Amino acid sequence: MENIHIYHTNDLHSHFEHWPRIHHLLSTRKKWHEEKGDEVLIFDIGDHMDRWHPFSDATRGKGNTRLLNQAGYTAVTIGNNEGITLSYEDLNSMYDQAQFQVLAANLFQSDGTRPDWARPYMLYTTKRGTRIGVIGLTVYFSHFYHLLGWNMSDPIEELTIQLNELTRKADIIILLSHLGINEDEQIAELFPEIDVILGAHTHHIFHEGKEINECILGAAGKHGQYVGHIMLEINTDEKNIVRKKALLYDTNELEPVPNEEKFINDLYQAGKEMLLEKAVDLPIPLQTDIFKESELPMILCKALREWTQADCAFINSGLILNGLKEGTVTKYDLLNICPHPINPCVVELSGRELKEVLVDTLDSKWPQMQVKGLGFRGTLMGKFVYDQILFSNNGMNDSIFINNKEIDLNAVYKLAIPDMFTFGTYFPVIFRAEHKKYYLPEFLRDLLEWKLKRTFCK
Structure with a gap:
């Protein structure tokens, strides 16, 4: 019999507060297993x-x-934060x-070739001769990758292609899947030749695995x-799995590592120092308020409309986390107040559709709504603010004006918004809209810097 230990992490999102313990666990366990003659593989x-974290933003990963x-x-696959926020x-x-392999079978350059730094799969051979094939797949955000200069193949189709080759070479097949829980479960049903699927993207948890x-x-x-641990016991004569077990280690319950707080703080400070480049000098302080109209959200909203050359725009005030002081504003300051990996977007709506959306933004539910995911790195949605949009009578009658003209229900308008509103179900009309234009790789904080320079650097 042969024992193979597989450790895995996912969706760290640059939350380094647990990293010293993760590092210590992985290095210690690897040494233990190898001293016993067991095999160890470590995957992310x-x-x-x-890029909310200064260290990751400043070093671009x-x-x-x-x-x-x-x-x-041993190897990693990429997620959407590596793939489409850079x-x-x-x-x-x-x-x-x-010093590890990057596995991304469904990622290609625009000419159809694979990037030099990525492979579709790797084949690892243990000391006892067991051949382990490992494939990597990332989530199918093909439109966004295309805007950045990459091409993608459908992950299921690509998996079929790679398995046709790998099943002839490998005794055991592992999939590193940044696709999400639904896709992982579908793959397990469709591809019995896969022995282990290590999942990510949807932040799901399998405390003891799922078969x-x-x-x-x-x-x-x-x-x-958590850090995941999959244990496989292999019959080395027949090269098959005779026993398997999965568990998770809660990093909060691991022993503290010496100087871990210093390590965490040093990472943050290192990133901060790299971002101390001046962005703009402000002659006055600029304030923000999540629950009422304030200067910085209004400036960002205006920047969004002007930069995209749209007819009108709205944003939620919760995108701006703090104000800016008078004097020098650095790249770090802008990251600190607007850390979201959110891109500008323009959606085309009829006047009737636009009116429906705008009336909905007046609902009292929004300011206190908690928001998670979709690139949002704040806490509450906050009050909506607008540019080139004016309400009368609280917008309940035919009293919405676009560019100082009453909205034409039959006209087509270009509405600039943060792209987060196109992914979720906050505004079904926007979610269903056929014509959306995304701007990558610019983040909202890049537009804010652009507007502040235009306003105060004359």
């Missing part, structure tokens, strides 16, 4: 990087690569110094809350 399943190197990872050039260079069709699924939540 994507979204290790998130290269700092995350260094951390993965130091912790001895420019083409930044993603193309993020793994230049990687479907003799495939074991593992998933470790988000933000480094």
Whole structure:
């Protein structure tokens, strides 16, 4: 018999507060297992990087690569935060110094070739001769990748292609899947040749794994809350799995690591120092208020409309987390007040549809609504603010004006919004709209910097 230990993390999102313990657990366990003659594989399943954190933003993910190197990872796949929150050039260079393999079978360059830094799969052979094939897949956000200069293939179709080749070479097949729980469970049903699926993206948790069709699924939540451990016992004569087990280690329950607080703080400070480049000098302070109209959300909203050349715009005030003081404003200051990896978007709506959406924004439910995901890194939605949109009588009658003209229900308008409103079900009319234009790789804070410079650097 042969024992294979597989450790996995996912969706860290640059929450480094648990990283010292994760690093210590992985390095210690690897040493233990190897001293016993067992095999060890360590995988990350994507979204290790998130540009809300100064260290990741300043290094464009290269700092995350260094951390993965130091912790001895075997291979990773990319998540949407690596894939579509970085420019083409930044993603193309993020793994230049990687000491692990990057597996992304469904990612291609615009000419159809694979990037030099990624492979569709890897084949690892243990000391006892067991051949382990590992495939990586990332979520199918093909439109956004295309806007950045990449191409994607459908993950299920690509998986079929790779399995046709790999099943002839491997005794055991592992899938690193940044696709989400529904897709993982579907894959387990459709592809019995896969033995292990390590999941991500939807932040789901399998405390003791989940078995479907003799495939074991593992998933470790988000933000480094858990480290996953899959144990496989292999019959080395027949090269098959005779026993498998999955569990999670709660990082909050692990022993503290010496100087862990210093390590966490040093990472943040290192990123902050790299972002102390001046963005603009302000002659006056600019305030924000999540529950009423205030200066900074209004400036961002105006920037959104002007930059996209739309007819009108609205944003939620919760996108701006703090005000700006008089004097020098740095790149770090802008990240601190607007940390979201959210892009500008323009959606085309008829006047009738636009009116429906705008009336909905007046609902009293919005300001106190808690928001999670969709790129939002704040807490509450906040009050909506508008540019080139005017309400009379609280917008309940034919009293909405666009560019000082009463809304024409039959006209077509270009509405600029944060892209988060196109993904969720906050506004069904926007979600269903046929014509949406996304702007990548610019974030909202880039537009805010652009507008502040135009306003105060004359």
